[in-house]
Amino acid sequence: MGKENLAQKRSGGGGLPTSTAAPAANGRNRGLGSLPRGRQIQKTFNNIKITILCGFVTILVLRGTIGVGNLGNSDADAVNQNIIEETNRILAEIRSDSDPNDPDELTETEVNPNITYTLGPKIANWDKERKAWLNSNPEFPNFVNGKARILLVTGSPPKPCDNPIGDHYLLKSIKNKIDYCRIHGIEIVYNLAHLDKELAGYWAKLPLIRRLMLSHPEVEWIWWMDSDALFTDMVFEIPLSKYKNYNLVVHGYPDLMFDQKSWIALNTGSFLFRNCQWSLDLLDAWAPMGPKGPIREEAGKVLTANLKGRPAFEADDQSALIYLLLSQKDQWMNKVFLENSYYLHGYWAGLVDRYEEMMEKYHPGLGDERWPFVTHFVGCKPCGSYGDYPVEKCLGSMERAFNFADNQVLKLYGFGHRGLLSPKIKRIRNETAAPLEVVDQFDIRRHPVHESSGSQS
Amino acid sequence: MGKENLAQKRSGGGGLPTSTAAPAANGRNRGLGSLPRGRQIQKTFNNIKITILCGFVTILVLRGTIGVGNLGNSDADAVNQNIIEETNRILAEIRSDSDPNDPDELTETEVNPNITYTLGPKIANWDKERKAWLNSNPEFPNFVNGKARILLVTGSPPKPCDNPIGDHYLLKSIKNKIDYCRIHGIEIVYNLAHLDKELAGYWAKLPLIRRLMLSHPEVEWIWWMDSDALFTDMVFEIPLSKYKNYNLVVHGYPDLMFDQKSWIALNTGSFLFRNCQWSLDLLDAWAPMGPKGPIREEAGKVLTANLKGRPAFEADDQSALIYLLLSQKDQWMNKVFLENSYYLHGYWAGLVDRYEEMMEKYHPGLGDERWPFVTHFVGCKPCGSYGDYPVEKCLGSMERAFNFADNQVLKLYGFGHRGLLSPKIKRIRNETAAPLEVVDQFDIRRHPVHESSGSQS
Numbered sequence: 056m057g058k059e060n061l062a063q064k065r066s067g068g069g070g071l072p073t074s075t076a077a078p079a080a081n082g083r084n085r086g087l088g089s090l091p092r093g094r095q096i097q098k099t100f101n102n103i104k105i106t107i108l109c110g111f112v113t114i115l116v117l118r119g120t121i122g123v124g125n126l127g128n129s130d131a132d133a134v135n136q137n138i139i140e141e142t143n144r145i146l147a148e149i150r151s152d153s154d155p156n157d158p159d160e161l162t163e164t165e166v167n168p169n170i171t172y173t174l175g176p177k178i179a180n181w182d183k184e185r186k187a188w189l190n191s192n193p194e195f196p197n198f199v200n201g202k203a204r205i206l207l208v209t210g211s212p213p214k215p216c217d218n219p220i221g222d223h224y225l226l227k228s229i230k231n232k233i234d235y236c237r238i239h240g241i242e243i244v245y246n247l248a249h250l251d252k253e254l255a256g257y258w259a260k261l262p263l264i265r266r267l268m269l270s271h272p273e274v275e276w277i278w279w280m281d282s283d284a285l286f287t288d289m290v291f292e293i294p295l296s297k298y299k300n301y302n303l304v305v306h307g308y309p310d311l312m313f314d315q316k317s318w319i320a321l322n323t324g325s326f327l328f329r330n331c332q333w334s335l336d337l338l339d340a341w342a343p344m345g346p347k348g349p350i351r352e353e354a355g356k357v358l359t360a361n362l363k364g365r366p367a368f369e370a371d372d373q374s375a376l377i378y379l380l381l382s383q384k385d386q387w388m389n390k391v392f393l394e395n396s397y398y399l400h401g402y403w404a405g406l407v408d409r410y411e412e413m414m415e416k417y418h419p420g421l422g423d424e425r426w427p428f429v430t431h432f433v434g435c436k437p438c439g440s441y442g443d444y445p446v447e448k449c450l451g452s453m454e455r456a457f458n459f460a461d462n463q464v465l466k467l468y469g470f471g472h473r474g475l476l477s478p479k480i481k482r483i484r485n486e487t488a489a490p491l492e493v494v495d496q497f498d499i500r501r502h503p504v505h506e507s508s509g510s511q512s
Numbered sequence: 513m514g515k516e517n518l519a520q521k522r523s524g525g526g527g528l529p530t531s532t533a534a535p536a537a538n539g540r541n542r543g544l545g546s547l548p549r550g551r552q553i554q555k556t557f558n559n560i561k562i563t564i565l566c567g568f569v570t571i572l573v574l575r576g577t578i579g580v581g582n583l584g585n586s587d588a589d590a591v592n593q594n595i596i597e598e599t600n601r602i603l604a605e606i607r608s609d610s611d612p613n614d615p616d617e618l619t620e621t622e623v624n625p626n627i628t629y630t631l632g633p634k635i636a637n638w639d640k641e642r643k644a645w646l647n648s649n650p651e652f653p654n655f656v657n658g659k660a661r662i663l664l665v666t667g668s669p670p671k672p673c674d675n676p677i678g679d680h681y682l683l684k685s686i687k688n689k690i691d692y693c694r695i696h697g698i699e700i701v702y703n704l705a706h707l708d709k710e711l712a713g714y715w716a717k718l719p720l721i722r723r724l725m726l727s728h729p730e731v732e733w734i735w736w737m738d739s740d741a742l743f744t745d746m747v748f749e750i751p752l753s754k755y756k757n758y759n760l761v762v763h764g765y766p767d768l769m770f771d772q773k774s775w776i777a778l779n780t781g782s783f784l785f786r787n788c789q790w791s792l793d794l795l796d797a798w799a800p801m802g803p804k805g806p807i808r809e810e811a812g813k814v815l816t817a818n819l820k821g822r823p824a825f826e827a828d829d830q831s832a833l834i835y836l837l838l839s840q841k842d843q844w845m846n847k848v849f850l851e852n853s854y855y856l857h858g859y860w861a862g863l864v865d866r867y868e869e870m871m872e873k874y875h876p877g878l879g880d881e882r883w884p885f886v887t888h889f890v891g892c893k894p895c896g897s898y899g900d901y902p903v904e905k906c907l908g909s910m911e912r913a914f915n916f917a918d919n920q921v922l923k924l925y926g927f928g929h930r931g932l933l934s935p936k937i938k939r940i941r942n943e944t945a946a947p948l949e950v951v952d953q954f955d956i957r958r959h960p961v962h963e964s965s966g967s968q969s
Contacts, residue, residue, distance in 0.1 A: 176943050176944065177945065194657075195957075195958075200651075213936070214935060215677060215680040222682075222683055223673070223679040225679075226683045229690075230704060233686075233700050234702075237699050237701070242694050243694060244694070247918075247935070248918075248922065248927065248935075250927065266926075269948075269951075270924050270947065270950070465705065468707070470705065478670035478671060478704070479705075480705045486632045488634065490635070490726035491641055491645050494726075494727055494729060500652075501652075
């Protein structure tokens with residue numbers, strides 16, 4: 056060890072030069088007393104300057120390590136930080152528990168464009184087979200209490216969100232769906248798995264829908280709903296009788312579709328597929344643009360070139376569906392209902408600031424711009440790192456939508472949120488010794504609304 | 513501004529002394545050429561020393577700010593970190609959106625011990641009123657397809673978990689419950705609200721159960737289940753016929769209860785209450801130890817003094833129930849079923865390491881130590897900061913339990929997890945062009961098991 060280091064060690068701790076007894080680098084000890092006074096003052100000033108500077112930098116180091124304002128609570132924070140770091144380490148281990156060389160390993164891999172991708176073996180007689188199965192299995196009817204059996208399908212990626220708050224909003228989102236579906240007798244499948252390594256991300260819904268159709272013949276309609284879409288009208292019911300001659304119901308606008316060929320002519324965040332051969336065929340026709348890799352990249356260019364307003368990126372399921380329905384219009388459109396008389400999908404930005412106005416002027420059951428059926432947080436991406444909108448706007452708006460809906464559920468129990476931004480609730484009705492009167496009056500299921508006109512039956 | 517600062521500014525940026533042209537503090541410019549050679553070398557060494565030192569400290573500052581090993585990805589991490597910090601700031605705003613002086617504000621407050629606490633107005637004739645209501649409302653029967661209507665109730669605190677991974681496991685836990693309940697025709701209420709400011713935490717289930725009984729007369733059984741309890745036997749069904757003369761079914765051991773008076777003689781993490789007057793009365797008798805503050809503290813001391821093995825802490829609902837059933841045994845026990853022939857609650861530590869052995873030797877539908885119905889992660893507390901067990905053990909075990917259960921659900925769809933620690937799935941069966949054969953063979957609902965003997969019907 057050189058004399059410089061020894062000198063630093065002798066000056067203590069971090070070896071920063073101090074204003075006292077700072078030996079020179081060559082080992083010769085120059086006491087301050089042996090210099091002219093001017094030089095002494097100069098040296099002193101220099102030393103003080105360096106001390107202040109490096110002390111300042113030391114404080115910055117400490118600040119960076121333990122955080123400002125935490126000096127009084129460093130123990131608890133240190134433990135908390137330890138727990139979070141340990142958790143992340145464990146998660147990383149869990150996430151890495153896989154063999155990248157395992158051919159069975161379902162990771163989203165690129166597809167050889169020379170091999171034609173299919174969703175599965177061709178099923179050609181599903182209507183007949185399904186009908187026969189239903190006849191043989193009367194204990195699994197496709198209509199219950201006069202209503203067609205609906206299966207609501209949603210999901211999210213298998214791993215924790217990049218942004219921790221994302222999992223909290225996924226939890227609130229599924230609670231919201233559980234409430235709606237309990238009230239309306241709808242079953243739920245929450246998917247946390249990638250069924251097809253070639254179709255992950257927004258394309259994952261295609262193999263999932265197909266799989267569920269074939270595994271649940273008792274289900275009449277499969278309703279896909281994004282995890283970032285919330286029910287905001289707890290009373291409104293989909294007017295299924297309107298769709299008896301249709302097999303796909305999706306929120307969209309004919310003029311945007313056929314006149315403008317816009318890439319947002321319809322929205323695949325919330326749509327219904329009838330469980331039938333036609334739907335299997337449409338899924339087969341829809342899937343080819345999806346496989347990850349050169350196919351999806353090239354398809355993306357085709358879509359951007361042909362659809363108005365579409366940015367340049369890989370093929371997404373929504374653009375691909377629009378393109379398919381435009382290019383094979385005669386084959387498919389007679390069974391596709393582009394619904395816009397209520398918000399099967401309601402783009403959040405125009406809705407979330409009006410909830411108080413809605414509560415003042417209108418009532419649940421309308422499902423449209425007066426009381427939106429579904430508020431869909433397109434572009435917010437709370438689970439990921441990069442949304443298209445400011446985080447504050449998104450989180451606050453999702454909180455408002457959740458509470459706006461939750462108020463409609465809590466009403467039966469006599470509670471409501473303090474405000475649309477508050478997770479806390481308050482009583483809106485005194486407790487009663489005659490609870491059944493309250494049930495008769497407030498249970499949504501006892502006042503079903505079947506038509507989008509909002510009339511109560 | 514003094515000359516020192518000017519000097520620092522002229523030397524650039526952070527004002528750290530450099531080896532070139534460092535003007536002296538008194539403004540006199542001493543070029544290096546005017547000093548003897550030895551002194552020049554000494555000064556140079558000093559300057560280099562200081563440069564290296566402060567450079568080193570600067571690096572420490574950067575490290576503390578952006579993290580080790582991130583120098584190659586500092587942009588993305590900086591953005592990520594910004595997002596997380598912004599999210600936390602927004603959350604803090606949302607959480608603070610409340611008026612502490614609002615009397616309607618439902619925060620857990622201490623109770624004046626001189627005022628007798630009650631869950632609500634006394635209901636005295638619930639059986640008769642409920643029966644009349646059921647008769648008048650045949651469209652809301654309490655038995656459906658021969659099965660008593662069950663409402664599964666669970667929940668978690670309204671705010672994001674202290675530990676971010678907690679929300680991810682709450683999400684997986686509710687997905688697990690959604691799967692079981694869909695297969696077995698059970699409705700779910702997921703509670704995210706505090707209905708009673710005096711009874712929060714583990715006591716929150718009491719006002720919630722009461723509220724749901726009174727609001728859902730069509731429900732025959734209310735099944736409370738903790739958020740840290742997972743279904744691990746997707747086939748097993750509760751043998752309700754066994755309990756036709758009982759009103760409370762809870763996992764427990766008579767000898768631990770009556771001989772040892774143990775504080776873990778039963779477990780309130782998973783239990784069923786019949787919707788009837790007796791249950792309302794029991795809830796009323798159970799609640800008095802719960803109110804936050806001196807009541808709960810003092811009650812805790814009574815419980816610790818009377819129950820074997822109980823540590824010293826405030827009264828919890830489980831200990832309070834044991835104490836109540838012991839001290840008023842004749843009043844209540846004839847309607848309480850202490851169930852231990854299957855794992856209505858299965859303590860996780862003895863179970864999670866045996867899942868592979870179970871898969872090898874046994875099959876779903878048994879519900880007991882061979883294939884546990886419920887695996888309950890008592891003490892893990894993934895949502896909080898301080899569990900009773902090492903984080904790694906808890907998280908890994910919860911992952912295993914989740915996947916062990918999920919395999920039973922995915923089987924119908926032809927998939928299974930790569931391993932019990934892996935979120936990724938693989939095919940366990942080739943796709944087929946005859947999907948209905950698979951349905952007949954693998955749909956759990958078509959092979960119900962009603963008795964804990966595990967026989968298939």
